[in-house]
Amino acid sequence: MRSQTTPAARVKRSTMPENASGLAAQLRRLLIGQSEAINTIVPFVQMHQAGLSPEGRPIGVVLLLGPTGTGKTRTVEALAQVLHGSSKNLLKVDCGEFQMEHEVAKLIGAPPGYLGHRETQPMLTQAKLAGVTSEESDISLVLFGEIEKAAASMTRLLLGILDKATLRLGDNSTVNFERSLIFLTSNLGAKSIQKINTPDFGFEAMLPPKAVEERKIQSAGLSAVRQKFPPEFVNRIDSVVTYKPLEREACETILEQILSEFARLIQSRLGLRAFKLSCTPAGRTLLLDTGVSSEFGARELKRTVQRNFIQPVAALVAQEQVPPGSTVILDAKGGEFTIFMRQ
Ligand SMILES: Nc1ncnc2c1ncn2[C@@H]1O[C@H](COP(=O)(O)OP(=O)(O)OP(=O)(O)O)[C@@H](O)[C@H]1O
Numbered sequence: 517m518r519s520q521t522t523p524a525a526r527v528k529r530s531t532m533p534e535n536a537s538g539l540a541a542q543l544r545r546l547l548i549g550q551s552e553a554i555n556t557i558v559p560f561v562q563m564h565q566a567g568l569s570p571e572g573r574p575i576g577v578v579l580l581l582g583p584t585g586t587g588k589t590r591t592v593e594a595l596a597q598v599l600h601g602s603s604k605n606l607l608k609v610d611c612g613e614f615q616m617e618h619e620v621a622k623l624i625g626a627p628p629g630y631l632g633h634r635e636t637q638p639m640l641t642q643a644k645l646a647g648v649t650s651e652e653s654d655i656s657l658v659l660f661g662e663i664e665k666a667a668a669s670m671t672r673l674l675l676g677i678l679d680k681a682t683l684r685l686g687d688n689s690t691v692n693f694e695r696s697l698i699f700l701t702s703n704l705g706a707k708s709i710q711k712i713n714t715p716d717f718g719f720e721a722m723l724p725p726k727a728v729e730e731r732k733i734q735s736a737g738l739s740a741v742r743q744k745f746p747p748e749f750v751n752r753i754d755s756v757v758t759y760k761p762l763e764r765e766a767c768e769t770i771l772e773q774i775l776s777e778f779a780r781l782i783q784s785r786l787g788l789r790a791f792k793l794s795c796t797p798a799g800r801t802l803l804l805d806t807g808v809s810s811e812f813g814a815r816e817l818k819r820t821v822q823r824n825f826i827q828p829v830a831a832l833v834a835q836e837q838v839p840p841g842s843t844v845i846l847d848a849k850g851g852e853f854t855i856f857m858r859q
């Protein structure tokens with residue numbers, strides 16, 4: 517007799533790949549130009565959704581390396597958006613806040629009887645992990661930022677979380693991280709990565725293109741991490757993603773995202789008084805030249821749009837100078853932004 521598939525198994529098998537590619541596609545819309553990150557992260561989510569994640573460990577531990585403003589934090593926010601419907605559904609721990617040994621009590625709470633036992637609410641509790649899940653997904657996304665700044669005792673706590681998926685709190689209770697996907701971010705090696713990308717002389721340009729450059733970037737990041745952390749720490753990391761400096765084309769797409777976000781905001785906030793936003797090619801070029809740099813990535817782009825487009829437009833709105841239904845256009849001439857209106 518041929519084996520029969522139960523309806524439940526059939527449904528699962530036929531929808532899984534679709535869901536998975538849906539996840540990658542949705543992430544690709546939110547995170548631009550960093551496909552390695554998406555290709556690395558999606559399988560961890562799939563493993564969990566299929567019930568195949570290993571027991572006694574977090575769903576995954578992924579180290580995100582690379583220059584500032586290239587989308588490391590954005591990656592985890594995008595995942596929160598796609599999994600839970602809000603980019604805020606994630607637990608962020610800024611390791612820069614725990615540089616002193618005694619500050620670690622803020623994370624796990626002080627032991628009973630110690631000064632401040634009642635006042636210090638631990639940052640990492642089971643309830644907090646549950647608080648960032650949703651009806652759609654039981655995955656808690658946890659982001660430890662700037663791990664290179666953590667005190668030694670913080671590194672030891674992290675080790676327990678990464679290895680056994682548990683954290684013992686000051687009051688001796690434990691927090692279970694088996695349904696957590698853990699991200700560590702670091703700028704370690706970012707300086708050398710940037711240097712690789714902007715060589716002083718044309719010599720580098722004569723070498724074979726991207727592959728060599730990408731391999732160099734990867735090893736610069738990893739060797740910086742190996743120097744800073746003990747081997748047992750590095751061994752507990754499942755995957756390392758090295759973010760590349762953003763290419764011009766990626767920045768153009770990010771600018772489109774930022775502009776349409778503002779356009780949506782105007783539509784939803786102003787209702788009947790709403791108007792359209794538009795930007796000429798010259799306006800776009802100047803926004804990109806001002807807002808994107810090899811030093812800060814796309815970090816300044818949103819602020820550049822805000823300062824040179826949105827704020828001047830807001831001033832016009834406040835003076836009732838924008839007729840409803842008109843189009844406000846950003847242009848640039850001689851290195852200066854100009855704004856004009858069309859009915
Ligand atoms: N790859 C990207 N796709 C979409 N937006 C991006 C990307 N990279 C950067 N941005 C934009 O730039 C802002 C800053 O990026 P993000 O916070 O992810 O940088 P980061 O890599 O975490 O930097 P840092 O190392 O300083 O923490 C984002 O909020 C987003 O608007």
Ligand SMILES: [Mg+2]
Binds near residue numbers: 589590701
């Ligand atoms: Mg960040």
